Amino acid sequence: MSLYEYWCEQYDPKPIGSVDLNTEHIAQTSPGVVCFKLFAATMMTAGLFWVPFHFLPLYGWQSVAVSSGIVMLYVGIAFFFIPSPDTDNLGWMGGLINDPFHYSDNWNRTLLFWHGLLGPGRFIAGSILDTAAFLGIAKSDPVPCSEEYFAERYQPPEGVSTANATYAELPAEASPGSDPRLTREEENQKRYGLASARFLINDDE
Known part of the structure; x- marks a missing residue:
């Protein structure tokens, strides 16, 4: 980063991504998907284990x-730290060429690199949680849904039982500690991936 890039960034700031703290996981419910992910995660874990095991100057149990x-x-x-780059600001030609007038694209490319580097670990962690939820050892986090889906799926006139479903309505206003620059819809979009989400549904109980 040069002083010129810093000066231009202060004059004309560009969006920069962030590193999000993740504590939620919505588990897969399909047995086939869970088995496939578990198999793939096992192979990936074996490969990750082999790299330090082969190259570290240690032997035996150490x-x-x-x-x-x-x-x-x-x-x-x-699993806990998810780099989220702003892919609209990666530099010129989609990140192939550095933007000489801003340094924010450098940060976004760095976040994109770490996002890809940590991808296998997120897959392994998700597969473990999917398996635990499938076996009943753990519970999945609630699934965000729109008000229309909730009314159709859980509030029909007749025919659908809600005995095993629990739901919580999302707050109408921004929650304490949230980014004041974001509206409620934008905050829900960032956290749940669905801007129109109003209810959190959990029917695994």
């Missing part, structure tokens, strides 16, 4: 312990 710790640390970081 190599196994250190390699296992590295894999668990990587998977944990990948």
